[in-house]
Amino acid sequence: MKKILGCFGLSAVLVIILFSNAWAEEPPKKEILVEVLAIEMSQNVLNEFVSPGSSETKGFIPPDRIDAVKLVQSFSSLLNDKKVSLAQNPRITAYDGTKTTFETTEPVFYLEKIDKDTFKLKKLTGKEGAGTFLEATPTITKDGQINVEYKLTIQKVQKRAPIEGIEGLDVGFPLLGVRSASSNLTLNEGQPKVAGMSQGGGQCFLVILTAKINK
Numbered sequence: 001m002k003k004i005l006g007c008f009g010l011s012a013v014l015v016i017i018l019f020s021n022a023w024a025e026e027p028p029k030k031e032i033l034v035e036v037l038a039i040e041m042s043q044n045v046l047n048e049f050v051s052p053g054s055s056e057t058k059g060f061i062p063p064d065r066i067d068a069v070k071l072v073q074s075f076s077s078l079l080n081d082k083k084v085s086l087a088q089n090p091r092i093t094a095y096d097g098t099k100t101t102f103e104t105t106e107p108v109f110y111l112e113k114i115d116k117d118t119f120k121l122k123k124l125t126g127k128e129g130a131g132t133f134l135e136a137t138p139t140i141t142k143d144g145q146i147n148v149e150y151k152l153t154i155q156k157v158q159k160r161a162p163i164e165g166i167e168g169l170d171v172g173f174p175l176l177g178v179r180s181a182s183s184n185l186t187l188n189e190g191q192p193k194v195a196g197m198s199q200g201g202g203q204c205f206l207v208i209l210t211a212k213i214n215k
Contacts (some may be wrong), residue, residue, distance in 0.1 A: 005150040006143075009210055029095040032138040037072065037192070038087035038179070038207050045083045047096045049074075068208050072192045086187050087133045087179065087205070088154050092212070097139045105131035113163055124174065130155050137209055146189055146211040148179040151182040152196070181207045189213060 043061070049071045050061055078084040082103035093159050094100035108129045111119045127133065133153040158177035160170050181196030189212055 009191060024062070029097070030140060031093055031156075032140070033093050033212045033214055034090060034136045034138055034148060034150070035089070035091045035210045035212075036088050036150070036195075037136060037210075038134075038152065038181075038205060039075070039084050039153060040087055040203060040205050040207070041078070041084040043204055047076070050180055054213075056132065060199060061197075063197045066197075066206075068192040068194050070181065072208060072210070088152075090132055090134045090152075092134055092136050094136055094138050097137070099135060100136040102113060102134040102136075103127075103131060105129055108157055108174045108176075109171075110160065110173050111139050111163060111166070112173070113165065116165070119163070120165070123149075127155075130174075130176065140213065141186065143187050144189065146213070147184070147186045148209055148211055149184040149207065150195065151168060154179040154208060174203045185209070187211045 016029060017210040023187070044158055046061065046066070049067045051067060052169040053066050058112045075084065079086065090104070092100055094167040105126055106129060108124045109121055110124070112122050114120050123129070132155075134150065136150040140146045141147055155176045155178050157174045158174050161172040161175065179198075181198075183195050185193065185195055186207060187193050187198055190210065192208050198205045
C-alpha cells in the first residue's frame with residue numbers, strides 16, 4: 001500500500017510540474033524602432049561623404065563607401081542649405097521577429113471628361129494614390145545586432161494627362177512617380193547605414209536605415 005501511495009505521490013508532483021511549465025509565460029518580445037530616411041541629393045554633395053576606395057566604377061558610388069553616420073549628423077545643415085531634399089522619413093515600431101507595416105496616404109483628385117461640356121471630379125485613394133508604404137521585419141541577432149528586412153515605396157504625382165477642352169489647367173488624370181527600395185541588412189544598434197541607393201543624371205536617391213531597441 002505504501003509503494004502504491006509513493007508512486008501516486010511522485011506522479012502527482014510530475015503532473016504539477018508539467019502543468020506549471022505549460023502555463024509558464026514566455027519572456028516578452030523586445031520592441032525595435034526602425035527609422036527610414038529617404039533623401040535626394042546631387043552626386044557632388046554626396047561625394048563629400050564618400051570614403052576613398054578603388055571599387056568605384058564609371059561614377060557609381062558603392063553604398064558601403066558612404067559614411068552614413070556623418071551624413072545623418074549633417075542632414076539638418078544640408079537641408080537648411082538646400083543641398084538635400086527630404087523624400088520621406090517614416091518610423092515604425094515592431095516586435096522582435098515580427099513583420100509590421102506603416103502607410104500614410106493622400107487622395108489625389110482629378111477631372112474626368114464625360115462628354116463635350118461635362119466633367120466629373122474623381123479621386124485615387126489608398127495604394128492607388130500618393131503615399132508612403134513601409135514594411136519592416138527587425139530581428140535581434142545572437143550577437144546583439146539587428147537584422148532588418150524592409151520594403152519602402154514612395155508614390156507622388158509626377159505629372160498629369162491633358163484634358164481636351166480645358167487646356168492649361170493641371171487637373172487631368174495623375175501619373176504617379178514611384179520610388180522603391182527593398183533589402184535585408186544587418187545593423188549595429190543606433191548606427192545608421194545606407195540600405196538602398198539609385199543614381200542617374202548626377203542625382204542620387206538614398207535610403208538610410210537606423211534601428212534601436214526600446215529599453
